[in-house]
Amino acid sequence: MPLTRDLLIGGKDVPAASGRVTEDISPYTGEVYATVAAAGAQDVTRAVDAADAAFPAWAALAPFARRAIFLRAADLLDARAEDVADLMAHEAGGTRPWAYFNVALAANIFREAAAAVTAPRGEVLNAQEEGALGLAVREPLGVVAAFAPWNAPVILGARAVAAPLAAGNTVVVKPSEDAPIACGLLIADVLREAGLPDGVLNVVTNAPEDAAEIAEVLIADPRVRAVNFTGSTGVGRIIGTHAARHLKPAVLELGGKxxxxxxxxxxxxxxxxxxxxxxxxxxxxxxxxxxxxxxxxxxxxxxxxxxxxxxxxxxxxxxxxxxxxxxxxxxxxxxxxxxxxxxxxxxxxxxxxxxxxxxxxxxxxxxxxxxxxxxxxxxxxxxxxxxxxxxxxxxxxxxxxxxxxxxxxxxxxxxxxxxxxxxxxxxxxxxxxxxxNDQSVADEPHAPFGGAKASGYGRFGGRWGIEAFSNTRWVTLATQQAHYPF
Missing domain, CATH: 3.40.309.10 (Aldehyde Dehydrogenase; Chain A, domain 2)
Structure with a gap:
């Protein structure tokens, strides 16, 4: 029997409002591996509602509490290596060594996110006025729209959400239609088991024919404040155009030659x-x-x-x-x-x-x-x-x-x-x-990962990921009263 999965909204597994589902096909056998909920625009809005409602409490949660969630998630993911290998073989055609590599790197992405949560953030500035103190403070943006691809599903599913969450944002992720479980629901399952509060991460799966509408509705929602996309250059141009139209920063990691x-x-x-x-x-x-x-x-x-x-x-x-x-x-x-x-x-x-x-x-x-x-x-x-x-x-x-x-x-x-x-x-x-003295394929969770030219812009990894999904705020503190000209 094929697996069945619903959307994840507000910490609950829920069907699409329309009741529609879509098939997840195994590339090697051509058989239906799973059926997943096929979200529509209404479901996207529900997911953003949940993420927006969860944002204040998540952003205010003590850093050590947030760090503990990521560390637990890393250990839980490591423990699921055999199950993930079976999932990736059936859903995306991934070989077992490739699946084990996905698990190991994704777990370390969570560990790097945990380290980033408590890393020093911000600067003390020299002030113009005597007795004043200036601060440059990094703050979360709000709701982040994340798009996770199928090709390295566990790695890129984890990367789609780890830095935004570590920075204190909440996330709505749209996983690829070709691996919606491995690059979306699996990652959410692990984080939920690790103690991630309801609504902080929401997963919206969709039918292939609805992908463009789902993406546009998600990016256009005024409560979404940043976009995180990994995928082809062609689709990245579309995603980047939507983000620019709504004046939202985007990290785009696109194709290579x-x-x-x-x-x-x-x-x-x-x-x-x-x-x-x-x-x-x-x-x-x-x-x-x-x-x-x-x-x-x-x-x-x-x-x-x-x-x-x-x-x-x-x-x-x-x-x-x-x-x-x-x-x-x-x-x-x-x-x-x-x-x-x-x-x-x-x-x-x-x-x-x-x-x-x-x-x-x-x-x-x-x-x-x-x-x-x-x-x-x-x-x-x-x-x-x-x-x-x-x-x-x-x-x-x-x-x-x-x-x-x-x-x-x-x-x-x-x-x-x-x-x-x-x-x-x-x-x-x-x-x-x-x-x-090495070949072209390498990825380390603490390194600045990203491309130039049509391979996109922005960087993942370490402090670069935190900077990509946070905003710098200037705060001043006057220790004595100022004198004004009128």
């Missing part, structure tokens, strides 16, 4: 392992995945042969099998989209080093292409699947130029045995994140 650069002094075997991880972890469905592999021409022959052999050996298929690396994409339609990008590239002159061909349901073969021309859609489009494009370069300047030849700017990996040279190259790469 990321490069891994293999310099001529790299350890080839290490580079092959690093690139394989970067491209094929979670079947390439990570905003940081390595779409472009740039290899110095002197290493190209050895690297290409070893990479093709390693990629061809990757186990694909059932995400619940412990040795599967390339599981299904989130839907069969997503696999067909990736196949279309490969087919278009080959038709325009690209060569297939390994992989290619038709998907089996939602499982697309792990694929490496070379000689992809600029007029192929894949050259600039984010693959978001188990596909990479291999290019060669002759000097560092050429590698930098190719890596920067994209509207996106999220992350980059530079494989080199010379840290000084790696840093020199890194400083010329226009991304929000760069990793020297």
């Amino acid at each position: 990321n490069s891994v650069i293999v310099l001529d002094d790299a350890d080839v075997d290490y580079a092959v392992d690093a690139v394989t991880f970067s491209v094929f972890m979670n079947s390439g469905q990570i905003c940081m995945s390595g779409d472009r592999v740039l290899v110095h021409s002197s290493l190209a022959e050895e690297f290409t042969g070893k990479l093709a052999a390693k990629v061809a050996s990757l186990r694909a298929g059932d995400p619940s099998h412990p040795h599967t690396v390339v599981g299904p994409l989130v839907t069969a339609a997503a696999a067909q989209r990736v196949a279309g990008l490969v087919e278009d590239a080959v038709a325009k002159g690209a060569s297939v080093l390994t992989g290619g061909g038709d998907p089996e349901g939602a499982v697309h073969p792990a694929t490496v292409l070379t000689d992809v021309p600029k007029d192929a859609a894949l050259y600039y489009a984010e693959a978001f699947g188990p596909v990479c494009v291999l290019e060669t370069f002759t000097d560092d300047a050429e590698a930098v130029a190719v890596a920067n030849d994209t509207e996106n700017g999220l992350t980059c990996g530079i494989i080199t045995e010379n840290a000084t040279r790696g840093l020199q190259v890194a400083r010329r790469i226009r991304t929000g994140i760069v990793h020297i």
